Amino acid sequence: MTKRILIDADPGIDDALAILLALASPELNLEGITIVPGNCSSQDGSRNARKVLQLAGASQIPVARGVERPLVQPLVIASETHGPTGLGYAKTPEPTQAEDARHGVDFLIEQAMSAPGEYTLVAIGPLTNLALALRREPRLATAFAQVIHMGGAIHTSGNVTPQAEFNVWCDPHATHMVYHAGLPLTVVPLDVTYQCVLMQKHVDHLLQFKSPVSRFIAGTTRFYIEFHNEYQDIDGCIINDPLALALAFAPELVTCQEIFVDVDIAGGVSMGKTFGYFYKMGQGAPNAQVALAVKPEVFLDLFVDRMEVLCRKYPD
Numbered sequence: 001m002t003k004r005i006l007i008d009a010d011p012g013i014d015d016a017l018a019i020l021l022a023l024a025s026p027e028l029n030l031e032g033i034t035i036v037p038g039n040c041s042s043q044d045g046s047r048n049a050r051k052v053l054q055l056a057g058a059s060q061i062p063v064a065r066g067v068e069r070p071l072v073q074p075l076v077i078a079s080e081t082h083g084p085t086g087l088g089y090a091k092t093p094e095p096t097q098a099e100d101a102r103h104g105v106d107f108l109i110e111q112a113m114s115a116p117g118e119y120t121l122v123a124i125g126p127l128t129n130l131a132l133a134l135r136r137e138p139r140l141a142t143a144f145a146q147v148i149h150m151g152g153a154i155h156t157s158g159n160v161t162p163q164a165e166f167n168v169w170c171d172p173h174a175t176h177m178v179y180h181a182g183l184p185l186t187v188v189p190l191d192v193t194y195q196c197v198l199m200q201k202h203v204d205h206l207l208q209f210k211s212p213v214s215r216f217i218a219g220t221t222r223f224y225i226e227f228h229n230e231y232q233d234i235d236g237c238i239i240n241d242p243l244a245l246a247l248a249f250a251p252e253l254v255t256c257q258e259i260f261v262d263v264d265i266a267g268g269v270s271m272g273k274t275f276g277y278f279y280k281m282g283q284g285a286p287n288a289q290v291a292l293a294v295k296p297e298v299f300l301d302l303f304v305d306r307m308e309v310l311c312r313k314y315p316d
């Protein structure tokens, strides 16, 4: 039985790789992508998502653009990380598929409420769309089978400030609304994603297969690896979003702890910091399964193997 999934993303290089992983995973049925700004504008994100779907023969999957900016914070685009339009150095044909006519917030509500308890939402960008959807339709809090959020940093440094991870920092108020909504929430923080380093050797392996897919992966990751080298002295690039996506079909890749996780919206130096309650401190019932350990090599092998399948499926 395939799992029905929706993705809310800010594509974005690792978002694009997560979309490719979803398309390469027979366990999943990707039924829609909603777009939120963060790595790039929502206009660029919408075009990028449709480019990636087209690359993998999946142009029939609807892409619905959501909000144009965070709830309260100004929009800050991560162009130094993902490039001026969000896909690094990749060169891909313009998409022939148009955006879905619905707003991303309405799309999320309509899809989830059409099949209560069936959809898994993989949220790999700032949570603005989901937060507004929850306010527009409160029943959404119990309509998803699972919500997997790539975001936060619990025991480890942030990646946009020492305290905060990018998706949460972009829209901490939306994150607060989502984390306090009573969703069946799994949080995938930097604690586990920063152990998942895609290296040039992995990309070179895929380039053996002459395909627009392997060239796309090489073009996007070349920019992403340059960023990680220059800004974080990492020999490779962190594929945050593909790990979150993979948990939709391979939850055994991580070990979670069921805790209460919250986010700082007070402002100041720790704006967007996420923190977990590991002791009884009057915080009430846990609100999330938080992934705090991962099998990085198992995941990287799975990711590269499935990208290879996609490259072989779409040869030159």
Ligand code: RIB
Binding pocket: 010, 012, 013, 014, 015, 038, 039, 124, 125, 126, 150, 159, 165, 166, 167, 240, 241
């Ligand atoms: O902090 C990493 C997250 O922020 C990833 O989802 C990346 O795509 C950016 O959105």
Ligand code: CA
Binding pocket: 009, 010, 011, 012, 014, 015, 039, 124, 125, 241
């Ligand atoms: Ca993302």
